[in-house]
Amino acid sequence: MNESALTPTALREAAEAKSGCSDYSSDSYMAALEPLLYSIEHEMNLNANGRQEMRDRIVNALANRLTVVAWEKANPGLAAAPIKAPIVILGLPRTGSSILHETLASAPGMRTPLIWEVRDYSLVHQVSDAATDERIEEVNAAIARKNKLAPGYAAIHFEEAQIPMECLGLMVLDLVTTQFATVAHAPTYREFLVAHDARVTYQWHRRGLRYLQAANPGAQWVLKAPMHSLYLGPLVETYPDARIIQTHRDPVQSLGSLCSLYETLRRAWSDDVPIRDQAPGDVAYSAQVIQRAVDFRRDHSEDESRYCDVAFRDFIGNPDDTLRRIYAHCGLKYTDEARDTMLGYIENRPREKYGKHKYTLEQFGLSAEAIEPLFADYTTRFADYV
Numbered sequence: 001m002n003e004s005a006l007t008p009t010a011l012r013e014a015a016e017a018k019s020g021c022s023d024y025s026s027d028s029y030m031a032a033l034e035p036l037l038y039s040i041e042h043e044m045n046l047n048a049n050g051r052q053e054m055r056d057r058i059v060n061a062l063a064n065r066l067t068v069v070a071w072e073k074a075n076p077g078l079a080a081a082p083i084k085a086p087i088v089i090l091g092l093p094r095t096g097s098s099i100l101h102e103t104l105a106s107a108p109g110m111r112t113p114l115i116w117e118v119r120d121y122s123l124v125h126q127v128s129d130a131a132t133d134e135r136i137e138e139v140n141a142a143i144a145r146k147n148k149l150a151p152g153y154a155a156i157h158f159e160e161a162q163i164p165m166e167c168l169g170l171m172v173l174d175l176v177t178t179q180f181a182t183v184a185h186a187p188t189y190r191e192f193l194v195a196h197d198a199r200v201t202y203q204w205h206r207r208g209l210r211y212l213q214a215a216n217p218g219a220q221w222v223l224k225a226p227m228h229s230l231y232l233g234p235l236v237e238t239y240p241d242a243r244i245i246q247t248h249r250d251p252v253q254s255l256g257s258l259c260s261l262y263e264t265l266r267r268a269w270s271d272d273v274p275i276r277d278q279a280p281g282d283v284a285y286s287a288q289v290i291q292r293a294v295d296f297r298r299d300h301s302e303d304e305s306r307y308c309d310v311a312f313r314d315f316i317g318n319p320d321d322t323l324r325r326i327y328a329h330c331g332l333k334y335t336d337e338a339r340d341t342m343l344g345y346i347e348n349r350p351r352e353k354y355g356k357h358k359y360t361l362e363q364f365g366l367s368a369e370a371i372e373p374l375f376a377d378y379t380t381r382f383a384d385y386v
Contacts, residue, residue, distance in 0.1 A: 006040055006055055008033060014055075015062035019122065021070045028200045029062065032175035032192060039186035046184060049149065050269030053183070061172040064121040065204070068173065068211045071125075078214040083206060086239055087330055089224035090232075091247035092290050094257040096312040098166075099349070100247060101224035103323070105164045106345035107338040111219030113212055115139065116161040118169025121208075124215050136161050150268035156261050156357045158349070167223040170208035174201040178227045181285075183265045185278050190285050198231040202238040220332070229293035242306070243330045246293070248385035249312035251375040252361070252368045255283050259366065260359035276365035283366065287374035294378050311385040319346055 005011075008030070016022045040046065040054050072079035087104065089097050105112040116139045117124050127133045139161040147154045168177040176198065181190045209221065228235050236242060262282055263275040297307065308329040315322040323342055327334040361367055372379070379386050 006037060006051065006058075008037075011055070011058050011062060014059045015066060018059060019063040019066040019070075021066035023069050023073075024062070024065055025069045026200075028204075029065065029173075029175045031196070032189075033058070035189045035192040036175060036180055036186070039180070039184070039189040043186055043188060044184035045270045045272055047269060047271045050184065053269055054180070057172075057180070058175065060119065061175055064118070064208075065173045067121045068207055071211055071214075072207065075214065079207070079210055081210055081213060081217075083209055083213065083221060083239060085241040085243060085330075086209075086221040086223050087245065087326075088228060088235065088239070088242050089222070089245045089247065090226060090228035090293065092229075092249065092251060092254050092258075092286060093226045094254040094261070095247040095249040096310075096315050097224055097226065097247045099346070100245070100310065100315060101164050101166075101222060102349070103319070103342045103345050104222045104326070107342050109220055110222050111213075111216055112164040112222045112224075113167055113169050113209075114162055115143075115159060115165040115169075117212060118165050118172075118208075119161075121211065124212060130162060146268065150264050152264045152357075153261075153268075156257075156264060164222070164224070166225040167205065167209075168225050168227060170205040171201055171225070171227070173204040173208050176201045182262060184269055185266065185273075187281060190281075193227075193230065194285075194288055196231075198234040199237065202231065202234040206238055226289070229289045232293055232296040236303070236306070243308070244306050245308050245310055245326060245329075247310050247312060247315075248382050250386045251286075251290075251379065252371050254312075255286060255371055256359050256361045256364070256366070257357065258282065258286065259361075259364040260357065263364070279364035279366055280370075283371060283374065287378075290375065290378050294381050298381070309382060309385050314385075319343060 011033075036058070040051070044050065044054070046054065089101050091097055101112065104110055116130065116136045119139050119142075120135075123133075123135055127136065130136050143159050143161065168179055171177055172179070176193065176196060178193065180186055181193070213219075213221075259275065259279045259282055262278070263273060266273045266275070266278075297304065308326055310322055310326070320339065320343060323339070324334050327338070361371075
């Protein structure tokens with residue numbers, strides 16, 4: 001079998017060889033794999049590095065799924081443990097959700113999936129000291145290689161092995177993640193995401209979270225993914241006591257930044273990225289995603305007490321007040337230790353270490369006049385926060 005082949009059989013064989021397991025629990029992942037493979041072959045225009053990257057991402061996701069299923073069989077009690085009142089951050093990308101996620105996760109008693117954990121689930125119950133384990137250092141080396149292939153990415157989105165990871169690393173157990181359509185042009189896969197009934201996917205999200213929780217029980221989970229905006233129904237069905245933080249920013253600002261991120265990553269995996277042709281679709285997709293959240297909240301107004309809305313400008317301008325408000329919303333005690341730890345994290349987090357993120361709407365063929373009508377319902381609904 002060709003090791004680089006991108007077929008369901010070849011990908012499964014590679015995942016089973018990597019994990020040493022063969023039980024996927026179900027074939028639910030096939031719903032996403034079929035449109036994903038179509039996008040890879042017909043839309044992404046990948047170079048050799050890009051094809052390898054996509055193969056590795058799929059194989060790793062399936063291997064992680066196999067690892068979770070094997071662990072569940074061996075640990076049925078832990079595999080059924082409750083996930084209590086997770087804090088879930090969502091909203092448009094590039095609205096400060098990542099720094100908010102990292103900041104909340106830095107406080108005592110908080111827990112979030114880490115980049116090294118979701119890269120390779122097999123390490124989660126093996127690593128005793130993540131600060132010195134050579135396998136964790138290899139994750140940092142992989143991040144450095146990606147930064148080299150995608151010049152400018154580190155200035156846009158800071159990563160290292162031991163910082164929080166979006167819980168897309170849980171949803172990808174079912175091969176459902178916006179990441180595939182971020183690092184490459186994938187309109188068919190995106191159409192699948194918008195139409196997808198994600199109830200089973202969120203069951204996998206919870207299964208993965210229980211697997212991580214077993215390695216560090218008792219902590220308060222802090223989760224984050226802009227893609228949750230698409231699937232608020234399955235999210236609250238799976239986690240009925242979840243407290244949801246929605247971050248907000250003027251879409252004209254966030255979409256320019258997002259298109260810059262797309263272009264930077266796509267140029268790492270494709271030798272031809274017509275970003276001015278792709279950007280209108282990227283903007284339209286973002287509008288679909290956030291409109292889904294607007295509609296869900298409007299249709300379930302009786303549940304508004306679940307949500308805490310946060311303006312990007314408020315968090316950046318006065319993080320203490322914003323964090324205090326979030327803690328009150330989540331029923332948590334805002335101790336001096338929590339405050340000092342989180343504000344210290346913000347103060348010491350690398351800023352512009354890898355350069356300044358510069359972009360304009362015009363370089364993507366976009367304008368405020370073209371973007372604003374697509375988000376009119378959103379900006380009206382959340383006028384106080386954008």
